[in-house]
Amino acid sequence: MRVLAAMSGGVDSAVAAARAVDAGHEVTGIHLALSRNPKSYRTGARGCCTIEDSNDARRAADVIGIPFYVWDFSDRFHEDVVEDFMSEYAAGRTPNPCLRCNEKIKFAAVLDRALALGFDAVVTGHYAQLATGTDGLIELHRGIDHGKDQSYVLGVLSQAQLAHSLFPLGDTTKPEIRAEAERRGLTVAHKPDSHDICFIADGDNAGWLEEKLGERMPNRGGDIVDATSGEVLGTHRGTTAYTIGQRKGLAIGRPAPDGKPRFVLSIEPVSGTIEVGPREALRIDRISGIRARWCGTVPSALDATVQLRAHGDEHRAVVTVTDAEAGTVEIELLDPAEGIAPGQAAVIYDGTRVVGSATISATARSEALR
Structure with a gap:
């Protein structure tokens, strides 16, 4: 098959591309430019969004011996992932941008372009497995490495998308992938994984949202209220700094009557009210x-x-x-x-x-x- 390997610049996608070549596929590597200004989202080699990552992906493609291109998806990424992330937080919800990226970018925009160009499938470094069910449909299964399993963020994929996807790493553990990358001479063999949201440079979600949303927030501050008594316990700078279940950073100033910690129970972005209460709630x-x-x-x-x-x-x-x-x-x-x-x-x-x-x-x- 003619397959397109999405290469982030990390070790997983590099080994996935190499394995696709070993499987006999005709492979072309691509790196997704997700920001026209690489420093507008983050700096440092963290797995996507940077010039360093693009260079790492290109070097890996050279070692593997496959053609390599950079595709500019910055506008689509900003609209479908970054804007969605901001809008969801502004509405008091807690989104997962990785799912949205898989749904809207990697397995929609990229796959659509790949099929239009005559490719048969897109290969990625996700830790998940595919199998054909008794009904003839393609099934998505967990990867064998429980600690790295990424089937959760692929749960948005349709049958049509799964039929044109390849996940070569699902039967392997992460330490085995790093060892394989080293044997193959890939310089990304020991590159650290990215754990934060890729487009937030320092991991400070609340600060980033406050800066980016600005006046778009319906209420930039409000009261912190006890959910049981209705008592106002304090104030906050904006609802985007909080999420359901949060315990730290509430700055209430005095303990609950029973001395137990309080947790965020609900967020109302329009009024700016945050309700807190006991863990059991x-x-x-x-x-x-x-x-x-x-x-x-x-x-x-x-x-x-x-x-x-x-x-x-x-x-x-x-x-x-x-x-x-x-x-x-x-x-x-x-x-x-x-x-x-x-x-x-x-x-x-x-x-x-x-x-x-x-x-x-x-x-x-x-x-x-x-």
């Missing part, structure tokens, strides 16, 4: 989801597990599709979760297989948890 067992995306056949209802954070625990759940056309689901967690915020993704699994995902629109507690 964070426990939820009901989730409403919107924008559901399915990797294969749309289920009506299923017993499943649900993962609510990129490397979070799995929760046993009953998932009901309430409106397939509108993309809405209801999830009953048999194992309650804590600190889950609207905007996060609920990725649904049947064993190791990814069934699909939904964006969390609301959470609730049943009477059993009250």
Whole structure:
């Protein structure tokens, strides 16, 4: 097959491209320029968005012996990922930009262009596996390295996208990938992984959002209120500095009557009100989801597990599709979760297989948890 290897400049994508060559594919490497000004998002070699990363990707392509190009997706990335991230936070939600990037950029914009140019598939360095099911559909499964498994951020992919994707690293652990890169003579063999949001230079999400949003925020400050008594405990500089489940940085000034710490329970960006309360109030067992995306056949209802954070625990759940056309689901967690915020993704699994995902629109507690 003619395949396009998305090369971020990191070790994973470099080895994925090399393995695609070993598999007999005709491989072309591309690096995505996600910012016209590389320093506008971050500096330092961290896995994307920098000139250093582009150079690392080019050197890896030279060692592997494949053609290499840089594709400018800066406008699309800013509109579909960065603007979406800001808008979600301004609305009091907590988005995952990696899912949005996979959905809108790597497996939509890039894949569309690749197919238009005559390529058969896009290969990436994600730790996930593909298999053909008994129904003939392509299934997305977890990678064998539990600590590096990235199936969660791929839960937005459709059957059509999976059919044109390759994930060569899913059957390998990260230490094995680094050792392989060293054997292949790839200079990125020991390059550090990126753990922060790629377009926020110093990892200070709150400061970055405050600077970028500016007057677009409906309310740049407000009260911190006790959820039980309604008492105003303090004030804050803006809702974007907070997320559901946060404990540190509340600056309330005095402890709760029982001496236990308080946590952020809800965020209202219009009024600027942040409600805080005890940890047990964070426990939820009901989730409403919107924008559901399915990797294969749309289920009506299923017993499943649900993962609510990129490397979070799995929760046993009953998932009901309430409106397939509108993309809405209801999830009953048999194992309650804590600190889950609207905007996060609920990725649904049947064993190791990814069934699909939904964006969390609301959470609730049943009477059993009250």
